[in-house]
Amino acid sequence: MTSAQTSDVSGTNALSPERRRGVYEAIFGRRDLRAFRPEPIPDEVLARILDAAHHAGSVGFMQPWDFLAIKALATRTAVQSLFERERQAAACFYDEPRRADYLALKLEGIVEAPLNLCITCDPTRGGEVLGRNSIPETDVYSTCCAVQNLWLAARAEGVGVGWVSILKPARLRAILGMPPHIIPVAYLCPGYVDAFPARPTLATAGWRQRLALHEVVAYESWGRRDDPHWQGLCQALTTPAGSVAPMRRGLGRVLDTIAAIAAPDEAALAAARARQDTLTKPPGSLGRLEAVALQLAGITGQERPSLARQAIIVMAGDHGVVTEGCAGRLLHPQPDPGTPAPRLPDNHGGWSKRPAQRPCRRLADD
Ligand SMILES: Cc1cc2nc3c(=O)[nH]c(=O)nc-3n(C[C@H](O)[C@H](O)[C@H](O)COP(=O)(O)O)c2cc1C
Secondary structure, eight states, rough: OOOHHHHHHHHHHHHHHHEEHHHHHHHHHHOBBBOOSOOOOOHHHHHHHHHHHHHHHHHHGGEEEEEEEEEHHHHHHHHHHHHHHHHHHHTSOOOTTHHHHHHOOOOTTTTTTEEEEEEEEOOOTTSSTTTTOOOOHHHHHHHHHHHHHHHHHHHHHTTEEEEOOHHHHHHHHHHHTTTOEEEEEEEEEEOOSSOOOOOOOHHHHHSOOOOOOOOOOOOOTTTOOGGGGHHHHHHHSSSTTTTTTHHHHHHHHHHHHHHHHOOOHHHHHHHHHHHHHHHHSSSTTTTHHHHHHHHHHHTTTOSSOOSOOOOOOOOOOOOOHTTHHHHHHHHSSSOTTTTOOOOOGGGGGGGOOOGGTOOOOOOOOO
């Protein structure tokens, strides 16, 4: 097919520009929310949202979902206690200061929301389901499609939704009186909210950032990030049409981050400065790096800021360590056989570990 023929058909079944914009607005403006206003959701609105969920695709048209609506405070309180136990248990998987960061996150609005919804999957529905033989989990995948429809329709209606998955299914089943073969796929808290933030709460909190789109698209074989036959898409991915202005998209993260910077936290600054003074190095010998470390402490309000993605930033400079042959060694995962790995004093923190022991991606080195 020629490109002329392609452009002939490209708009045939498309929604009008205004409707299309509405769909993308719901997609980009959808958020996971955990703080709610007390006003109830009118039944007609809730019915429309549930109907949207019920119109999701499903394997073999199985429609394995059920929507369990819960208002009773006693039930929601029991679910919240279950969440709290699981939240504490999950905290053990993190080391400090990540653990403290995790525990500071608000991860549910179970009692605050005017109602809860549990969306379940019944793997027995529909008997011999067309298309499910090879991948039995397609029943759960189908249920997730219903959840996503619900999430988007709710956004269009101005209703926020929070997904709570920090719940043990067996205990949740017991609270909700579910038979053992039913899978509670999603426990949701819907309700009106003051605002839909522009960015995920976890991103704003510095927990984790959205990956760049081009980092998750591959061509022709697993992990292949560029291919001469895909250059057009490759370029388009960095400036997806119809979402946000290209300039804003490219700089978005930087601008958002700068906008979020408030006055420095003086207590964190002082604590970081005091800690710097205890390190075994002449005061000020790391130059600008020491100032940057203090700035970071002030901005994040943490004496030792935790970084969602670790990075080793290498800057060129004339430093005595280079002539000793140590700096280069720190960069390379595989030291020369027979040469002992360089060691720095323990109170240099992570620097005494070689990069190979750290989950870092090496972007460039010399
Ligand atoms: C399967 C699933 C489970 C989730 N479980 C939780 C949860 O237990 N608590 C929570 O606060 N958010 C939960 N979330 C929401 C994610 O944290 C959220 O989708 C992610 O941070 C991106 O933010 P956004 O949805 O606002 O774009 C869950 C999301 C999904 C898809």
